[in-house]
Amino acid sequence: MKSAVRPIDDADINAYVDGQLAADRATAVEEALQRDAGLAERVFALRALNAELTDALDPILAEPIPERLLAAATPPRAGQRPPRRWMLPAFAAAATLVLGLGIGWTVRGVLIEQSGTPTTFARQAAFTHALYAADARRPVEVWANEEKSLVTWLTKRLGHAIHAPDLNPLGYALVGGRLVAGNEKPTALLMYENADKERLTLQVRKDAKHVDAKPGGAGDTAFRYAIENGVGVFYWVDDDCGYALSGTLDRTQLLALARVVYGQLAALEAIEHAPARR
Amino acid sequence: MTRDADPPVDLPHPDLVAAIPRLRRYARVLAGDHARADDLVQDTLARAWEKRRLWAAGTDLRAWLFTIMHNLYVNQLAQWRRDSAHDSLDADADGLAWQVPVRANQADRVELQHVLREMGRLPAEQREVLLLAAVEELRYEEIAKLLSVPVGTVMSRLSRAREKLRRIVDLPPAGLRAVK
Numbered sequence A: 001m002k003s004a005v006r007p008i009d010d011a012d013i014n015a016y017v018d019g020q021l022a023a024d025r026a027t028a029v030e031e032a033l034q035r036d037a038g039l040a041e042r043v044f045a046l047r048a049l050n051a052e053l054t055d056a057l058d059p060i061l062a063e064p065i066p067e068r069l070l071a072a073a074t075p076p077r078a079g080q081r082p083p084r085r086w087m088l089p090a091f092a093a094a095a096t097l098v099l100g101l102g103i104g105w106t107v108r109g110v111l112i113e114q115s116g117t118p119t120t121f122a123r124q125a126a127f128t129h130a131l132y133a134a135d136a137r138r139p140v141e142v143w144a145n146e147e148k149s150l151v152t153w154l155t156k157r158l159g160h161a162i163h164a165p166d167l168n169p170l171g172y173a174l175v176g177g178r179l180v181a182g183n184e185k186p187t188a189l190l191m192y193e194n195a196d197k198e199r200l201t202l203q204v205r206k207d208a209k210h211v212d213a214k215p216g217g218a219g220d221t222a223f224r225y226a227i228e229n230g231v232g233v234f235y236w237v238d239d240d241c242g243y244a245l246s247g248t249l250d251r252t253q254l255l256a257l258a259r260v261v262y263g264q265l266a267a268l269e270a271i272e273h274a275p276a277r278r
Numbered sequence B: 001m002t003r004d005a006d007p008p009v010d011l012p013h014p015d016l017v018a019a020i021p022r023l024r025r026y027a028r029v030l031a032g033d034h035a036r037a038d039d040l041v042q043d044t045l046a047r048a049w050e051k052r053r054l055w056a057a058g059t060d061l062r063a064w065l066f067t068i069m070h071n072l073y074v075n076q077l078a079q080w081r082r083d084s085a086h087d088s089l090d091a092d093a094d095g096l097a098w099q100v101p102v103r104a105n106q107a108d109r110v111e112l113q114h115v116l117r118e119m120g121r122l123p124a125e126q127r128e129v130l131l132l133a134a135v136e137e138l139r140y141e142e143i144a145k146l147l148s149v150p151v152g153t154v155m156s157r158l159s160r161a162r163e164k165l166r167r168i169v170d171l172p173p174a175g176l177r178a179v180k
Helices: A010-017 A023-035 A037-062 A067-072 A085-099 A101-133 A144-158 A251-273 B014-031 B034-050 B061-082 B084-089 B106-120 B124-135 B140-147 B151-168
Strands: A173-180 A187-193 A199-206 A222-228 A231-238 A241-247 B003-010
Touching (some): A010 A023, A010 A037, A010 B151, A037 B014, A037 B106, A037 B151, A067 A251, A067 B014, A101 A222, A101 A231, A101 A241, A144 A187, A231 A251, A241 A251, B014 B061, B061 B140, B124 B140, B140 B151
Antiparallel strands (some): A222 A231
16 A cells, blocks of 8 residues: 655654644655654654653643633623612512512522522621631641641532632741631631731532532622621632632732632632643 | 612622633733733733623533634734834733743742743743644644634644744653652
């Protein structure tokens, strides 16, 4: 059999190395590789080059995402957006008046269940923060020097993968963590501290009952802010977990930190769920 | 009692967040230095929100964002070229401040620096094709569409880029990669 009508050219070799050559040409290249040591060496070198480039450029993917880019990935304020979830209680209140007590009562019950829960979460998070952040000697159960076993332990107890975000670029080092009581299920608490001994806690709980994020519903979730006895809390729901970041620093700083936490967890999730390369 | 201090702030869009690391890498390959690359990513995200009605379900968001970023970069270059004060920012300038990713350890750094420096000497249009084909593993047809050039152009840029790097990068003989 003749090896090929058309001689193997550089375009064939490039496409072959990139796995993009049509099957019949690829067969022709493979036959040529058997005969031609120089060609085989060239293919080897080009493959090695691809691997070198990937090795050199892949670490960029693992770099922490800066806050300004996370802010840029957030829906802009202006524009036509559907009514936000937090507006619903207002509509419902009007409906109650119009439709009468019976129906109103039902709607109210539903709304308390929907909108009441996150408030409880924020409130609970603020109390828990105040309780442990004030503790000088034993704020955590497991210290940061055992981060790996801490994360493993919390993951096991929550039944959900827990990650400790790296807040060092923002001046907050991990102190450690503990398990705290949640509504029905346990909550994982991670504590951070800056050079001025100001403490932050990230609380995570898995609570499928309160999941109200619509699948594929873009931008329907939000960071919500609450303040309780001077403790500010940004909280949000993502997949089947609720997150609360609490601290006594001001709202703007806390939001910047919340974005970074969210961004790191989202990026980790994207990596975990990405199909394996090659 | 807890009071909700103010209206909620939207979360970053998870699909965009997931795309950011790859956008940053592409931007780094185009622009070289960290700050300028991140500016480019930020502009890309802003443009993506402006054109959000074009996010079609089921399409490849990454490729769409890459297209936006490529176009922004090309427009910026045209701007710089018109502005004589910015001659030094020309596409083919080898003054690109290539910076090695932060996580590299000392031994890796030397090798990565070498590869990145050599890549930095290629013209931007060759660097991006190399990234998209060799690292992102996009199909040549997808790359052509993304860059608005014929497939033949993609292939010739790729071939020229590799030819230069093959001579410059000290490609190891068989077996060296196993050492790592």
